[in-house]
Amino acid sequence: MAAPRRVDLQNCADEPIHIPGSIQPHGALIFLSDAGLVEGWSANIAAVTGREPALGQPFGALGLPDAVTELIQECSATMIAGEGPAMVAAVTIDGRDYDCVVHAHVHRILVEFEVRDVGMDEVAQFAIKAHSSIDRLRRQRTVDGLLETAVRQVREFTGFDRVMAYRFRSDDSGDIAAEARRDDLVPYLGQRYPAGDIPPQARRLYVLNTLRMIADVGYRPVSLLGAAREGAPDSEPLDMSFAVLRSVSPIHVEYLQNMGVAASMSVSIVVGDRLWGLIACHHMTPKRVPYSVRMAADVLAQVIASTVQGIEAREDAALVEHAAQVRTSLVESLLLEEDPLEALVQHGDGLLESAHAQALIVGQYGRVVCRGIDRALGEAVAAALPADANDILTYGCVKEWPDAVRPLLGKWAGLLGLPFDPPTDGWCVLLRTEQVEEVAWGGKPDKSMSGPMGERLTPRGSFDAWHETVRGRAHPWEDGILTHARMMLGELTRVSNARRAQTEATRAQLLAMLGHDLRDPLNSINMAGMVLERTDGGSNKGTLGKRIQSSSNRMQRMIGQVLDMSRIDRGLSLGIDLQPVDLAALACDMVEEARLAYPTIVYDVHATGPAFVLADSGRLGQVISNLLSNARQHGEPNHPIVIRLAPQDGQAVLDVANAGSPIAPETEATLFNPFKRGSLNNPRNRTGMGLGLYIAQQIVREHKGEIAYRHENGNVVFSVRLPLAPRQAS
CATH class of the missing domain: 3.30.450.40 (GAF domain)
Structure with missing residues (x-):
């Protein structure tokens, strides 16, 4: 042997x-x-x-x-x-x-x-x-x-x-x-x-x-x-x-x-x-x-x-039965409720009970609603969640959490997250509190390196109770609760997809209405305004005609922005027709148009000469108009708007600057996002929806260029860089 x-x-x-x-x-x-x-x-x-x-x-x-x-x-x-x-x-x-x-x-x-x-x-x-x-x-x-x-x-x-x-x-x-x-x-x-x-x-x-x-x-x-x-x-x-x-x-x-x-x-x-x-x-x-x-x-x-x-x-069966009731009731509410976050919070007690959790955080589109936890902490937790998750996320102890949020956790240690709608940052998060545990070990749980058998691993010699305080851990998520969470995630995902499909269908109908049913009446209103302006017989008809034209033009621009955003969201091109365009001449034309519309604003233009680029003049004019509009709406009163154009390293660089304080970092991070919060109820831009910079960025990108923000010498500066046409670049 x-x-x-x-x-x-x-x-x-x-x-x-x-x-x-x-x-x-x-x-x-x-x-x-x-x-x-x-x-x-x-x-x-x-x-x-x-x-x-x-x-x-x-x-x-x-x-x-x-x-x-x-x-x-x-x-x-x-x-x-x-x-x-x-x-x-x-x-x-x-x-x-x-x-x-x-x-x-x-x-x-x-x-x-x-x-x-x-x-x-x-x-x-x-x-x-x-x-x-x-x-x-x-x-x-x-x-x-x-x-x-x-x-x-x-x-x-x-x-x-x-x-x-x-x-x-x-x-x-x-x-x-x-x-x-x-x-x-x-x-x-x-x-x-x-x-x-x-x-x-x-x-x-x-x-x-x-x-x-x-x-x-x-x-x-x-x-x-x-x-x-x-x-x-x-x-x-x-x-x-x-x-x-x-x-x-x-x-x-x-x-x-x-x-x-x-x-x-x-x-x-x-x-x-x-x-x-x-x-x-x-x-x-x-x-x-x-x-x-x-x-x-x-x-x-x-x-x-x-x-x-x-x-x-028997315990699992009771848990499964309760969880199934919670899921069924929640899905019914989600299908009827306009706001999915409100539906999730309304069923918060059932969700917490079925998961043996103590707090609930739900978020979508950057909005966060909390139950059983401070709102500021809930928003911090939501911000720390991974953006690419497609399965349940679990943390069992503080050490597993992202570094940025650990100092804020306080009594919270366990997390069970359900990413029910990743494209919209939709999360349902359940939290468990820290379980401070006094563990009485059977002797100090280690082994010595010597003993009666020589140099070898030796079991501990004392089995008197050795006490240890364990912190930073939550009660582990049980297998049955994890199974229930995956089933819940599947139901939430199906409902979210159904809601998104319904929303897309509704949006398509709305866009069709905007593109056809509203544009024709607006054109008629605009023509009526022009007639009123030309037939001014010494009355206020001319002023009324100009006001009608201005309002209808603004509505046309808003409709155009919504239609452009729809094309971008569906991955479609904006329809760029590239031709040689003198960016300097185009910028001067757009400034002259702005001077006529707003004669009290001072526009200071500096151009070193022609700057030809391959561009769609209509779309590029849309970009310049948007930047001039931003500078006018957000600039300090009684300060000029400065427009500079010069070639640099094979590119035409167009800067539009207005006097103003630096943009806050949290706002800067979303400048080019559609439907920004800062654009809603803005006293300087009541009709804006935050689509202008978003669309401008897409137009510039389709021209193989870049648009960026910076702050220098007390001015807010938006800079557009476009490749010069091959002949001028050489």
């Missing part, structure tokens, strides 16, 4: 505990090939069978009791893909009682003889007690009550000094949720043990083989002897994952010794293929528990697992 590897700092995490190469000494073992030939045995086998087996010997020649031979034959006959479940028989050899356990694993048959110190009558009494315990467990309706009953019942029919029920968390640390103990022992109830106390390979074995017994922690292991099956180039270590006598890790032995434990039994509670919990039994002196009694405890653990599953299923 391959010698067991040394367990040290280098390979502790990969310790091969399923192939220890030895067994515990309160029994003996023989293992056979799937053909029934001897492949190996424990060094103490002769003490049981009275003879030393030979490599390759048929099991029928070993002189084993008939009951054992029958088990081996049945195991071999029922083996599937090299695996076979455990079968047990009570046998007596040379006046000594044994439980013989036979099972198959990895195409080998393992035959184990475990010494039994009590008679079958006493074992039967244990079984009766276990059956009564199972009935009591099935009647429990809460997890806490279930575990309390379990530890009392297991201690009663096994006789261990201490029986504890661990419940594992999502991070694999475990809390002692229930305990039954001898009165003189220090209580461990409520203590938490770190995930590292059960390394991954041990956790895997706890799921595969749900019961583990160490009769004497201070035992001396018995080595396995023999060789691999014939024809194999090297020895194959015996996989003892399901063996009852498997020797245990020296680190685990040391761990138990540091706790003052002399015998141990653990029974796994496996729920949904995950190690949900553990019944851990400790005794302060060596102790053997008959195999049949251990199996009763194992059945008890399966009943616990089934009951836990039932309790959690």
